Amino acid sequence: MKISIIGSGNVGWHLGIAFENHHHPICEVFSRNIAKAEKLSEMLYKAEAKTDLDFSESEAELFILSVADDAMEDVCSKLILPENAILAHTSGSKSLEDLQKLMLIYHDLPVKCAVFYPLMTFSANKALDLRNVPFCIEAIDDETEQILVDIAQEMSNTVYLLSSEERKVLHVAAVFACNFTNHLLALSKSITDNENLEFDLLKPIISETFKKALKAEDPADVQTGPAIRNDKTIINRHLDYLKDDTRLLEIYEVLTESIQNKP
Incomplete structure (x- = not known):
């Protein structure tokens, strides 16, 4: 199937290359920034690089809409597609109904709307094996759904x-599991940096924590640390150390309470 990519960010980049690796040629790539x-x-x-959204003469049958959620309406307001083209967004939080x-x-001709959402964090210039990436599919009709399922199964x-x-719930859970966890690691590094300690010293315990969590039926079953033990002496010692940084102090208190109160 011939495909065009609308958006040249990390998701569009990885998907475009993956599609062609599985014999789905890319006809056009759109970005407001022609260099991208x-x-x-x-x-x-x-593939042809484009900065306009007129695809009326495109040979593509599937258009992958891979833009920021806040940019979706602006892009769709200018988008011109061939009749009965499939337009699939890659957002974890935008609904199929939003796109419809x-x-x-904004569109005069009928378009088959769908969702082609890879549940993964993508980074520029970092190779990723899509076979291990879950793809979440939703479509306006069974025929479109099957087309997207077939393509996704070739890659994953x-x-x-x-x-x-369901996808919205997964996206919320993914933010906790991925984005918030990474932010906590970044905060951990800021603590060690402030005291001229090597963050590398923490990498073995970080690695072991993730290994145990991923093997467990419920990560809560392998929770360790002063909060789960209700070790008030250590907790108070930590709070005293953090008292000059109200942001870290608040995060520590909220997470400690969350661990202790988890059902």
């Missing part, structure tokens, strides 16, 4: 049919 569109196009076989409403408002070992509500 050209950079991705150069990685592909014969936008296309009804894990493909799910999920409703917009």
